[in-house]
Amino acid sequence: MFMVGPIGFAVPWLLTALAALPILWILLRAVPPAPIRRRFPGVALLLGLKDAEAETDKTPWWLLLLRMLAVAAAIIGFAGPILDPEVRTEGSGPLLVVVDGSWADARDWPRRVERAEALVAEAGAEGRPVALVRLTDAPQVVVFQTAEAWAGRAAGLQPQAWAPAMADWLVALPEGRFETVWLSDGLDHPGRADLMSALQGRGTVRVIESPRPLFGLHPAGFQDGKVTLAASRLPADDPASVEVIARGPDPHGIDLELARATLDFAAGAARAETTLDLPPELRNRLTRFGIEAARTAGAVSLTDDSLKRRKIALIAATPDQEGLQLLSPLHYLRQALEPTAEIIEGSLTDVLLASPDVVVLADVARLTDAEAEATLDWVERGGLLLRFAGPRLAASDVSRFQEDPLMPVRLREGGRSVGGAMSWGDAKALAPFPEGSPFFGLPLPGDVAVRAQVLAQPDPNLSDRTIAALEDGTPLVTRKAVGDGQVVLVHVTANAEWSSLPLSGLFVQMLERLAVSTRAAVPGTAELAGQTWVPQVVLDAYGQATDAGELPGVEGQVLAAAMEAGPTLDLPPGLYAGADRRVALNVVGAETELRPALWPPSVPVEGLEGRAAQALKGAFLTAAAAFLLLDVLAALWVAGRLSGLRRVVAVVALGLVTLQPQGARAQDAPMPDDALALEATTAVVLAHVLTGDRRVDDVARAGLTGLGDKLWQRTSIEPALPIGVDIERDELAFFPFLYWPVTADQPTPSPEAYAKLNQFLRTGGMILFDTRDADVAGFGSATPEGQALQRIAAGLDIPPLEPMPPDHVLTRTFYLLQEFPGRHPRGGLWVEAAPLAEEEAPVGMPFRNLNDGVTPVVIGGNDWAAAWAVDDIGAPLLPIGRGMAGERQREIAYRFGINLIMHVLTGNYKSDQVHVPALLERLGQ
């Protein structure tokens, strides 16, 4: 194919026509545009006038250029230009397709596989032998086979959750020369450069990389009571933010999103950090962090025990004495545990209620029966009871003749002391921890000496229960399992009275080993060594956690090495469980850096998708057509025949100009309220004030709908659908009744709105203020809604109010009512106060007469709308009260609503009822 730069041509010989362009130029240049003939009587006046420019009789150069361009574009277009045509480099010899297959590949694995398959198929088509290698596999001899042999296998390949061991593959490379295509994950793995040079030594190498960003989430740390999160990314370019989701089981064991944090990468920053403040209960449940929408193992960080903060209850027999802190049995424990655990203190029954992880009893001998029972129950459910000996325990007969369920061993009376002035021998040092002990592997400081201890009765199972002993073999720490939990007894005191153990670092380490306190964020070799760690959960390359199944356990040293270097084939990332703790091995460690792979400049690097060949024929022909169109316009312009067109354009422009302001005016002008007025006046319409709180407005609307339904069913009032009213904007005069749910954050109406509201009240409208707070404040200022109501009502022209008297007309306008419940059952109502007797006006008008006796406002807090609210099919929207009583309450609420609307619409019509007894009497019955 004939290529010019990145453009190839399907019919290159057509390009020779380009040579004709100069001829065309000359031809076109010689022919001026044809003149127009015009009959024009004014020609008499023109005679003798000379043209200013004589040379314009030739075609202007730019018009020529335009035409040349059009012709050139057409010629090139018909020559079939193709951008980035697939240039088949006819390779020869075997082809090695190298796939990293690491966790970083997981982000676009299907496309990688597709590409690898395409490469294999291509080689197959050319009859070249192929080999496909996944570098995360264990190195094996590479055998070149036919493409058919690989076709199925390529599709079945999956990425692995660890980094490729490139150095190992150096020896496995086949002999002879071959071409290599390397589908890299874009990360710089150790040994990559060496492998690259080795491959280059065998033949040409092409590299295919994905431009997709890669994120790695570092293990979560714990600092100052907060969880610290950090993530790295590649490449570090534009600012980005990723969401990190913390997951863990809820109390029912269902895996849930527990928290969420945002990591913001600054421009050019490769690392972003944030902190997450979680309550301990939630924090202890965390199992993993993951970057949202990043499906790689690197974007997932499993949490181990290092995040867990144990709750430890410290209980001593005697309360701490002032001034004797160093003698306090709990002082050293507190010192050791405080930085890493939560300590609770109190009486045993109290602290058990807080379900601590560990209860430490320092020299507590005797427990009451109830305490003992509760403690045993707690231990059987998985608690760790750690007991320290002391003078009290030694003096008591606990577990003397019979093993106490809360003691691991029976004790001999009195204990012993060694190395004192009255005893033989020196203070005893510790013996090395036996294998199988949780303390195995801890270094023994030389200066730890035990001067006194309680002694265990030599029972048959004593040796099993001993996990630490002195030089002479006497047990120092004994342990027994009880149910799911365990009881541990340290045969010395928790203070330095009997031994120097609490003064040493070993004390802290032992506490850690006993899972009493929490470890450092990343367990060191020392802590891991000596135990076998069994994988419980493993991560695949996509970050999905699966059960480890039958995977074999690993040695602590190996695991410690992997913690440094990252997981390997033998050590997949996951959770590894030791004797009493779990360690997470994550793909991205705390210090892991995402370094981009840098390739030698001689190696061509391609994007993942092969650049698709783009046929440019259409574009060129379109350009040619566009040029020709321009040429038509330009020729018209040159010939002076564009005036008509110009006029059309002017007319169109004028039309646009004249149309636009009209449209704008139509939008700017306040919407004529005709629609609202029509809607509000064609029928009785109940209205509610829009508060701006969406939920409250919805309930108010639903409530008035429900009330409207009931009015329709039971009375001759047939209201239309309710309308939400914006008191700032809408006209209020159309509405007889406004329901105003008061929200705490409602803005105070503007003076104009107040004017409208006052006018509304004066002309017979009624507003039902509903603070929806169950009247708990008694219209004081205690609730926010009450305060808001005071604030709003300050500007309203409201007459003096009184609590609704029992004979108020509102109690009998339709139903006879004595209470006015809404969602809340009872709260009073405030209505306009009846005029005092002396104010009572002219004779013959015995009743209140203002606004026909309709109180302008009714104030209450029973949340009526909630009781009235119905959904779309007319069923109650919100639950009211309980059972039938609740339904009754809803019914009464409806009745109140009906009474209210009746009162609004009929005025004092029913107030005569108040006087019925007197009237009847007057009639002489």
Next chain:
Amino acid sequence: MSMAPDLRARAEALGQTLPPLLAEAEMLAATVMLGEHGRRRAGLGDEFWQYRPAHAGDSARMIDWRRSARSDAHFVREREWQAAQSVTLWVDPSKSMAFSGDKSRAPKADRAKLLALALAVLLLRGGERVGLAGLAHPRAGRAQLLRLAARLAGEDASGEYGAPETEGMVSHGRAVFLSDFLGDLSTVETALARAADRGVKGALIQILDPAEEEFPFDGRTIFESMGGTMRHETQQAGELRARYLARLAERKDRLAGLARAVGWHFTTHHTGQPAHSALLWAYAALKGGR
């Protein structure tokens, strides 16, 4: 010709809005023919003016015997002094008048004939005598209107540009020239001089198409006269606009100057404007005589 009734009808409609036009008669003594110009004084005419006692010198023929018999004195019956004006219209018959710059506009000739006939309608209604220069002698009466219409419609275009016709112009009468005056101005000059010699006053109405006034042309153009005898080629018609307009303005100035010199009136009328304005102007020009 089918055009004649149409032209006449339109002319009548146009003239409908104006009262009958009486062209001012100045040199009455010279105009012996009677017309309907009541002079508000005793003189020759058809209308009764007054009876006056007979003076010495009044011939016996002048005494109105019927009036005199009713009293002892002799009375002479005086008539109102009336005089008819002769108005000669000249409508440019040249080909250049056939030009119309836009399909929606009628040619200039059409407008010229319409104006001429409308004037004739008004004048005839006023009792004046109207004639067409070189085509019809001035006469009064409705029949003359028919004749004028037929003559105007039947006229064939001839010549590239028209030269005003002075033949048939009545001394001390009135004349109206309707043309585009785009041709040789010397002919106009000559005609005006001759008219001045005969004491004829009148008006020049230059009728132009808006295209001639605006010159809305651009680009490479060959301009040809209506007859095709004159041509001018240009590459940039737009470039010529300013100079063309200057020349046109100069020509109008010249025409106005010529008219002023002999006491005539001059106006320019565009076919884009309603004919009414031009008719009003002509009415005023002929009536006022200033």
